[in-house]
Amino acid sequence: MTVGASEQSGAEPTVRLAAGALRGTREAGTTVFRGIPFAEPPVGPLRFAAPRPVREWDGVRAAESYGPPPPQGGHFGMDALARDVEGDAWLTVNVWSPDPGPGAGLPVMVWIQGGAYTIGMSGLPEYDGGRLAREGGVLVVTFNYRVGLEGFGQFEGAPANRGLLDQVAALEWVRDNIRDFGGDPDRVTVFGQSAGAGSVAALLAMPRAAGLFGRAVAQSVQGTFFSPELAADIATACAAELGLGPTVADLSTVDPALLSAAGDAVGAKMGQWAQRWGHVAHRSIVFSPVVEGDALPVTPWQALADGAGRGIELLVGHTRDETRLLTALDGLLGQVTQEQAATALDVFGPGPDGARRYRDGFPDAGPDKLYELVLSDCLFRMPSLHLAEAQTSAGGRAYVYELTWPAPGMEGVLGACHGLDVPLVFGNLDRGQPAALIGEGPPPEGEVLSARMRAAWTAFATTGDPGWPAYDAGQRLVRLFDTRPAVTAYPEELSRLIWQNHDFPVLPLLGGR
Template sequence: MAVTESRKPSEPGSSELGPSAPSEPSAPEVRTGAGVLRGRREAGLAVFRGVPFAEPPVGALRFAEPRPVRGWDGVRPALAYGPPPPQSGVLGVSQDVAGDDWLTLNVWTPEPGPAAGLPVMVWIPGGGYAMGDSSLPEYDAGHLAGSGTVVVTLNYRLGVEGFAQVGGAPANRGLLDQVAALRWVRDNIRAFGGDPDRVTVFGQSAGGGSVAALLAMPRAAGLFHRAVAQSVPGTFFSPELAADIAAACAAELGVEPTVSGLSAVDPALLPAAGDAVFAKTLQWRERWGQITHRPIPFAPVVDGDVLPATPWRALAGGAARDVGLLVGHTRDEHRLFSLIDGVLGQVTREQAETALRMLAPGPDGASRYRRAFPEAADEELYELVNADWLFRMPSLHLADAQIAGGGRAHLYELTWPAPGLGGALGACHGLDVPLVFGNLGTGQTAALIGDPSSPAAEELSARIREAWTAFAAHGDPGWPAYDADRRLARLFDTPSTVTSYPEEASRLLWRDHTFPALPLLAGQ
């Protein structure tokens, strides 16, 4: 594979692609296994967008494992992001790009060509396994790649298409899409200047959960060498629970929860079915339990094949002992969701008791929380138990599982309180994303940082990017590895410090919890 610099308009590509766009001066061209791509120069980087890594999963390929992309003749422009996969509309995110070529990725590289040998970072977007789009401005990787790293961002199937337990279809199709993208990286990234033997996967929220799942998946073994898991959700489903949710979504559409039944439904209509089902969460509480409290319709399924075990069990058994792990969370993980739900500053004692009763571990978890935090008011307890159940303790336990299995882990917590919105959200869920990418004034999280961003925010972002890229390059983010005795963690703040993990009261409450696959309950 080779890279060239195009200096004249190319011949038209294949009829399937349409005519190639006129070349720009010094537009970079890279030959992949499927054909030649032309990108563009941006701020000293070569950028390739909308690169297909698998065939569109529609028609005969609907609900199937991803199929390798077919080759093309001529030069394929890689100038625009691919269309996002069909996804939930609960947050009102606009999908302006139409099309079914959902399985695409994007590459930023400072030095295309097989001789560069740069570390590679592959970003998996979050969004509750129901939303996610690599074209979001907060995922622009110019700042990260500018430090001497090849960065790849990708799309994968979501919701019913990607994660529902569908009769006749493989489980975890969204995860299989991610594996297909990693195989593409292994086979092609050298031509973009990347080292296929130094690949780091990183992701946040559902992206962090995907990273955790990939660590446990035999199909992903050897495709990456380090992993950064940001705010890992603890929600992994049993096949029975996932199948029951899929049946409810299919019933909403009047079809069977099978490949033949759901394939008759336009892909654009499927997300609305999931939204409709989880708009009626109380109806399902006795069957689905905890996921109706913080509505979570989709998650990876511990099916015994694609995903043989939960990440915590797999890592404790040594499944990823040869993969370096950087994992952590924000301090105030749930406060953003309280804002979205309209309860921020208004949580009642009844709401706090419901959350404690449903989420706290053990038969007397609610009373144990109140004893552990005797000065906490109802709202603080509500925030704590939600944050601990969904993100904080799953992330901590992933580090514990990794070292128990003989691997190496580094732990962090983002404690810097965001100044935006009057400081009401603190170090909330998602705050790490603009800091990691360095895009402080763009995207959905820009309001958290403040406009304009402060010098302190810029400095903190630079330090986090430095840690992430150093970890990708040589496995050391700049602070000691985590162990069961000292439990050292980097607290990202202004200034940052290294200290014992600060959420000790929560750690003790959850010490014996194993984060098993969530079951289908017996209630009707």
């Protein structure tokens, strides 16, 4: 970072990169730069293209506000939030640094937000990296990547996995520029949650991402990876909502908001495609990374089992009650019928005898418990555990955790639910949508737990050791995050046994409709 005399007297910090100069802000003990372009806007002739390097600019560019988010699906009003910010420079990064010195060489933590590959923007208040950077002595980087049809639609004439290619481009920007902000490009950790953790897993399997990070944190890995045929069939249905074909020629001039709305329309009626699209139709999972043999050659589990992550340290885990929040949002909390539980076991259980194994393994569980168990295991818990097991089976190092602290917000009914880890890891317990899980006025035990998780995450980014033993196939030791910290054998043993022979394959296009 270039520090001038005016900065030493308290003026805004500036930094000069190869592309041009930036002016940031100072906030609560950190230096912050927001809305830095890492690629050209993917619009006009670049619509649905792989990201292109950003062009140089003249003068000093203000880096004080988040860049405009990429087009969003309508979940949680994210489409309206996106429309509130004008501009098409969707691909930007944000940097929080506790040290303005260019030679500080601090560890770098690069966050990849989730949102089912349908929504997600780095400018949400829950992703403010100030506290994590300031108290952890690390640089925190967040960024936007294309989601929905813009990022993951399988179109003729467009490269697959454009959202993942955006992520690679952001990591290349970190490699080339982070030293000027006081970071060490050789000590980069990627971390993400839900679809962000699925993205972290995908990056572990992508040859183009090799060498861009040395450590990875995957929080509640979304385990869905599509075949090209499945992704193309879903994209065809989305384009048909607009009376168009799934091609760049047809779609490149369509208003991005209309394209997002078409994806939402298909998601709202995916149940009718269950015989063709499989279990993702039952959960309205419209988009996922595509294992197309080029950018993403194989699934993350196969890649790690083959040794792709042997030189990368991995921290991976999940919450105990992953899908309870999702069940509540569906209006089914405490209302699951025997028939709904039976359908969930048949659809989401592993193999033809999965339903029987759940009923035998949990004989006292009612329909609500069985429904929650099989969905949590299929969508998040077992994909996360199997990532660690694939890593260790090939001689790599993995650390595993489970968040078991029940969320005190929402009258305490949600348990340790999906997304609870986000405010705890960032330390933003009183802002953003996930903070509602903790409730007004974060309880003291929440602050203590957040401090423990932040310390573990930043220690891992700094040293490669989060503070508990590495996972192995013998003891299977994991760290439990609760009011009382503990290290114990993996607590979801019955689920582990039910899923132990499942390999999380590429999801195919099925016959019928």
